[in-house]
Amino acid sequence: MTRDSSASSLIVGGAASSPRAPLPTLPPLALYIHIPWCVRKCPYCDFNSHTASPVLPEQEYVDALLADLDQDLHAVYGREIISIFFGGGTPSLFSAEALGRLLEGVKQRIPFAHDIEITLEANPGTFEQEKFVAYRKLGINRLSIGIQSFQQEKLKALGRIHNGDEAVRAAGMARQAGFDNFNLDLMHGLPDQSLDDALSDLRQAIELNPTHISWYQLTLEPNTVFWNQPPVLPEDDTLWDIQEAGQALLAEHGYAQYEVSAYAQAGRPARHNLNYWSFGDFIGIGAGAHGKLSHPDGRIVRTWKTRLPKDYLNPVKSFQAGEKALTNDEMPFEFLMNALRLTAGVESRLYPERTGLSLESLAEGRAAAEQSGLLQVEPSRLAATERGQLFLNDLLQQFLN
Structure with a gap:
């Protein structure tokens, strides 16, 4: 494992770059908290989620999360966090009391930005809706509600346990609980889905007036039920339509598209998402959580935590399963695979600021990508063209050795 690659050089398209410089400023810092339990594992899901037992080990897990955070604090001393994201799994299975103790513990350890965004993933089930008011009182100010579809046959095919009426009610209850900022997760390209079916779901979501819609195509991922027993999905022509x-x-x-599958009302893109895609820093705590932290000397380290909940909760096992310092030759791909997902891309100056490498180190790859019509010819920005957004993997290949 490379611990410090500041003296190495980078070859992109055959051109050597200067050594990595110390970072002039550290990027914004976020916190990701993974809660790995669900009522039932969905057949399409490849996230680190596990079927919950009748009684969740809330207190033990909160204790472990705070102890996990304690071990990361040395790398972020003196910094504040701009966003917190509770992901899963289904974080809303946890009680407000447990999440409140966790948030209080985090705040005692790391300062919160005055306008911090705190997002909680939730499912539309009635049981969880009843907690929305309590969550809002904790300071959680954004919900991300996993709708996926409003149509009963599609929900059944996806293995979801809520129905369409509960999905509609969830948005109303979120607003009544004081959430003026919430996302609806919606999928398309579902088994046997027609164009009319997909647009009907989308119209229903829009009618509920969320501030943000994550609208993404169902894909069949390895290590899922759907991968081993694939359903009949729409033809490519239908998916394109x-x-x-x-x-x-x-x-x-x-709803303006600001990322491959994210659409937001004016001024309402997810701060956590924007930080992630613009190569910001984030601490990851919880079973299987990933993190990325920059250091003033130019090191950028990715970390990942112990995956299985039983191992994560085992006091004789380490929270951290591994770490990797990014090398100079990995940096262009690592940065651009995030930044180019944003429809507007990022300002070119962000590359040296966030990586410690010069813009010139991208020169040959950038020229090839511009010539192929995949990257915009715009010196002050790194942004994919419309064609580049459709063929993002081909675009990123231009920045691999």
Whole structure:
């Protein structure tokens, strides 16, 4: 494992770069908290989630999360966090009391930005909706509700345990609980889904007036039930029609696409998402959580935590399963695979600021990507063209050795 690569050089498209410099400023810092339990594992899900037992080990897990955070504090001393994201799994299975103790413990350890965004993933089930008011009182100010579809046959095919009526009610209850900022997760390209089916789901979501919609295509991932027993998915032509019509519908109703699968009302993109895609830093705590931390000397280290909940809770096992310092030759791909997901890309100056490498180190790859029509010809920005967004993997290949 490379602990310090500050003296190495980078070859991109055959051109050597200067050594990595110390970072002029550290990027914004976020916190990701993984809660790995679900009522039932969905057949398409490849996240680190596990079927919950009747009684969750809330107190033990909160203790472990805070102890895990304690071990990361040395790397972020003196910094504040701009966002917290509770992901899973289904974090809303935890009680407000447990999450309150956790948030209080985090705040005692790391200062919160005055306008911190705190997001909790939740499912639409009635049991969880009843907790929304309590969550809002804790300072959680954004919900991300996993709808996926409003149509019963599609929900059944996806293995979801809520129904369409509960999905509709969840948005109303979020607003009544004081959440003026919430996301709806919606999928398309579902088994046997037609264009009309997909647009019907999207219209229903828009009617609920969330500030943010995550609208993404179902993909079959390894190590899932759907991978081993694939359902019948729409033909490519139908998927293309759904994508085009759906994007037009979202734009018509004021939802601007700012990332491959993220659409937001004006001023409402997810701060946590933006930090992630712009190569910001984040601490990751919880079973299987990943983190990325920059250091003033130029080192950028990715970390990952012990994956299985039983091992994570085992006091004789380490919370951290591994870490890797990014080398100079990995940096262009690592930075651009995030930044180019943003439809507007990022300002070019962000590359040297966040990586310690010069813009010149991207020169040959950048020229090739521009010539192929995948990258915008814009010196002050690194941004994919519309074609580049469709063929992002091909674009990123231009920045591999």
